[in-house]
Amino acid sequence: MSAAASADARPATRERLLAAARTLFQARGFHGVGVSDILAAAEAPKGSLYHHFPAGKDDLAAVAVAGIAADVAAFIAQRSDAGAAGADIVAAIADMCARRMAAEAFAWSPLISAMAAQAGPETPRLAAALALAYAGWRSALAAAFVRDGLPPARAAEAATLAVLSLEGAVIVARAQRDTACLAGVAPLIARFAAAG
Amino acid sequence: MSAAASADARPATRERLLAAARTLFQARGFHGVGVSDILAAAEAPKGSLYHHFPAGKDDLAAVAVAGIAADVAAFIAQRSDAGAAGADIVAAIADMCARRMAAEAFAWSPLISAMAAQAGPETPRLAAALALAYAGWRSALAAAFVRDGLPPARAAEAATLAVLSLEGAVIVARAQRDTACLAGVAPLIARFAAAG
DNA sequence: ACCTCGCTAGACCGTTCGGTCTAGTCGCGG
DNA sequence: CCGCGACTAGACCGAACGGTCTAGCGAGGT
DSSP states (O other): OHHHHHHHOOOSHHHHHHHHHHHHHHHHOSTTSOHHHHHHHHTOOHHHHHHHOTTTHHHHHHHHHHHHHHHHHHHHHHHHHTTOOHHHHHHHHHHHHHHHHHHTTTSSOSTTHHHHTTOOTTOHHHHHHHHHHHHHHHHHHHHHHHHTTOOHHHHHHHHHHHHHHHHHHHHHHHHHTOTHHHHTHHHHHHHHHHOO | OHHHHHHHOOOSHHHHHHHHHHHHHHHHOSTTSOHHHHHHHHTOOHHHHHHHOTTTHHHHHHHHHHHHHHHHHHHHHHHHHTTOOHHHHHHHHHHHHHHHHHHTTTSSOSTTHHHHTTOOTTOHHHHHHHHHHHHHHHHHHHHHHHHTTOOHHHHHHHHHHHHHHHHHHHHHHHHHTOTHHHHTHHHHHHHHHHOO
């Protein structure tokens, strides 16, 4: 019945909406993007949006953030499973962010900082998705640091600091139109993780 | 003449507009605040806004950011002149941020991250003010680290990392409604500054 | 053949957006 | 006393906002 339908019923429209929402929200933030912008980018009519995301813009943004969060978490998990050290994973993320920001001429931000600064009580779903995203990245990175031999508490702290530094670096890099600051993040975290 | 007028001609309206803009932009970001919100908070008519800030919202936001930047830079300079170590200044900023965020129930952000994620080509003045703010904080903190005995290049890097970590911590703290991550920033930077 | 229903399609709604413009008030120099 | 420029005041503008609603398309089941 309804459960079976969810397995294959992906008529592309929903995915197109999500893809457009991801890109646009990362570029201009939640309030900087109108639903009509998303509709135009996805080449979808308004009815489809409110059919797939009944709660509207908040709903769409929340799912978009969840998608970004999942992608980054998968990236971390993949590297972690391959045996990469925590600091190396952080370095890989920073490098990826730097490349993409430069490629987009700083008109776009990776991760979710562009939306994180604007969620409020008016956007409960988005706020929840953001919190969940950060929690997920932290735990994924913490697992990598534990594997490196750090005690759990210290691994959790290193993971938190890594997430926060990456988000901050993305913001500063965009404001200054210079990815240099991203390169310093991984060594910073590596030093934290290495020292007793 | 015009030069003399600028010294005392502060009829409160301009300042009220700036104060309201600062608070609201920090709480909801550039696109999350309407000019009418600012007008209402400042109890000023529309004519006054466009008299004092001819370029409108972008203008107002840029000056508001410059004000925040100057306040933080003054805070750094004051502590630095008093002989505080760079890492201690970072700790003081982080503590201040944590206190104010908790006091405002996470409905408001210190520093300028809320606006930094949304500036674009449509808001050139704001974008310039943001870049200038970060550059100012970095150089002010770098001076403190140089005084601590770090070589200039390393002091500059420590300052950059400090700024970026603070902004990132503010964002993550708000998203998770928990100031805990702010407490880790200063030790992180201290370790970076201390180690050879 | 027909009916159902998931989905598309876009006209339409009231509100609010950032910004402009004219009128009027006030203090100050001539 | 007059006038002039700085500033206040808010009506007004077209555009865009997020969201609702009805109509219709088309594949699948019976």
